[in-house]
Amino acid sequence: MTAQVKPTARDVQRLQTRERILGAAIAEFKRSGMADAEVHSIAAAAGVAHGTFYFHFPTKEHVLLELEQREEARVAAQFERFLAGPHELAGALAEVVALVQGIERRFGSPLFRELVALHFSPSRPASENWTDHPVIVQLVREIELSRAQGSVHPEVDPFSNAVFFLLGVYGVLSAGESADTRDGMLEKLVASALRGLEIR
Incomplete structure (x- = not known):
């Protein structure tokens, strides 16, 4: 030791x-x-x-990068606590939406958009892997568990679906729409993601 x-x-x-x-x-x-x-x-x-x-x-970008890493770790810890209790996949997706909205509320829309822009910037370190992002890892694991339990189509790619869902959440919140419009779009996003995962 x-x-x-x-x-x-x-x-x-x-x-x-x-x-x-x-x-x-x-x-x-x-x-x-x-x-x-x-x-x-x-x-x-x-x-x-x-x-x-x-x-x-x-650089100033390094401040944002550290802030993003801290926020991701904080959100991942909150999401882990949620996942430790009884839940369904629909609830897990809705919780991700609520947690990302929480980041926007804490920092305000302009800074949140800067964080999102940095997250998808081509200047980020090239060595990064998706497994460096705990929320993606957790969401992939949730989809895999649901697939193993038979509630998600066996041919679903958990990684692609997790990433597309998170991209959709970030996109809706960065679009600058009114709160009511965004809430409706986020509800539709969760519903659409679930339809794409379900066994038909």
């Missing part, structure tokens, strides 16, 4: 500084959008020198 290494006071201070910069950057992104956000404003709000920002985050 590997012994736990206790973080030094310097390590703790570095983490605290990083958290302050991240918080200040998110606030600035919400206010101005990532493209118009000024690094000197973020640094000033975090109470650090201009260069300290770049020590922790080489």
Whole structure:
């Protein structure tokens, strides 16, 4: 068993500084959008020198990338708790929709759209695999379980269906429609996904 290494006071201070910069950057992104956000404003709000920002985050996109990774981990943990209880596939799909909507509510539509744009950006690391995204892994597993139980067509490709469903959710929420229109579109998306998975 590997012994736990206790973080030094310097390590703790570095983490605290990083958290302050991240918080200040998110606030600035919400206010101005990532493209118009000024690094000197973020640094000033975090109470650090201009260069300290770049020590922790080489670019503003790296702030978004860290935020996205944290949000994905948080959503995956919430989804895992949901999946631990009794549920059907329809409920799991609806829960994914609710969790993604929760991200948008927390950060607002403009920052949410920036996160979605980054998620699908061609400049993301090429070495990424779908298994690096826990929500996709969980959704694929749910479709596989339903297929094994006979409620999903045996020829269904769980990975493709999980990805297409999530793309649809992100697309609807990024479209800029009214809340009522979006809610109706999301309900139809869940219904359509279920019809595509069902044994006819």
